[in-house]
Amino acid sequence: MKDKRILYVSSEVIPYLPETEISSMSFEAPRMINNQGGQIRIFMPRFGNINERRHQLHEVIRLSGMNLVINDLDMPLIIKVASVPKERMQVYFIDNEDYFKRKATFTDEDGNLFEDNDERAIFFAKGVIETVKKLNWSPDIIHVHGWLASLLPLYLRNYYGNEPLFSNSKIVTSIYNKGFDDMLDTEMQMKVLFDGLEDDVVEHLKNPTYSNIMKTAIDNSDALIKGSEEIPEELENYLKEKDMPVLEYKSKEEFAQAYQDFYLTEVLNEKE
Template identity: 75%
Template sequence: MNDKRILYVSSEVIPYLPENEMSTMSFEAPKMVNSLGGQTRIFMPRFGNINERRHQLHEVIRLSGMNLVINDLDMPLIIKVASIPKERMQVYFIDNEDYFKRKATYSDEDGVLFEDNDERAIFFAKGVIETVKKLNWSPDIIHVNGWLSALVPLYLKNYYGNEPLFKEAKIVTSIYNQRFDGTLDQDMIKKVLFDGIEDEAVDELKNPTFEALMKTAIRNSDAVILGEEELSEELVKCAEDLNLPTLAYVSKEEFSNAYQNFYLTKVLNEEEA
């Protein structure tokens, strides 16, 4: 992995949010790449239940300040950063007062999904990509984790498709069981189409369920990683039907060589490590 650049985009990362398969691997995978001489950038939402003082988040003024248009509204983008203790890794946080100030991740205390989760997903996707552009950092691989990150592949392929910085980048999507019941806002598809993305690219979002978001991510990816042993058969079949290179589930105790070889041989089509 020497000198390889991997951008990790995740809905959840430890130690900032509780431990689960996704938040754990969103930490362990970049740690592994760093240890092998690669370069990483990690992006996640700055949810309001992340303790900024404890984790020493601070705003990066040179990266903040732009507005992102979401459904014809200008929404200010704030970028914060923190260093993971004892690791030479920085995490970039996508923030906005309207979308991420509330003291929760995806739902209220009664478990009801936030009505604007669709817009939060759009904002997060565009915010990550615009910030990487400002950093002028061209990744070899973009590894996406979690349904709130699921629009990143769609926007990379269909909205930023002519952006030279991402021209050679390969997109990997990991599938997990961190899901939601029901659907996001039924107008989500209109908000994505507002950005000029073609109708056929967002066909799944006519009914924005968890499966629909993840299928949209998979259809715009170059490879898939199965992040848990038991997963939605519908999503696994989607990857199979597209004949995408797929890495079967590997535990965090044994993932290092598997991820490394998958990145190099199946994603970048290079020689085995």
């Protein structure tokens, strides 16, 4: 993987949030590529329960200051960065006072999904892409982890479809069992359509359940990885209908070589 550029976009990354399948693999995969001589960038939201002082986050002024339009509202984009302890890796944080200041990730103290999770997902997707554009960094592969990050394939393929920086980028989405039981705002489809996307590419968002949001990511990806040993049956069946490379589940102890081979041969179509 030497000199390959891989952009990791995740809703959760250790050590900034508790260890889960998503946060663990969102750390282990880039660390593996970094150690192999690849170039990596990691992006995640700057949730309010991330301790900025302990993790030494600081704002990157040259990347901040842009406004993103979300459902006809201008929302300021703030970019922060931190170095992962004992690793030669940095993590970029997408921040906004309205969306990410609260001291929780996806739900309130009663376990109810935040009403604006759909807008937070739109903001995160746009924020990552706009920041990578400012960095002028063209990734070979974009690997997406977690449902809050899962609108990135949709926006990259449609809203930013003519952006030359990403013209050769391949999108890999990991599908996990960890989702949510309810659904996001029923106006989610209209908020995405406000950005000028075609009706047919956001059809699943008419009913924004976890599975339907992930189906939207699947439709706009080039390859898929099963991030959990078991994924929802609805998504398992949906994957079977798709004519694209799928890597079966690999544990944290066995994933390294499998991911490398998958990236090179199935995603980038390079011969071993």
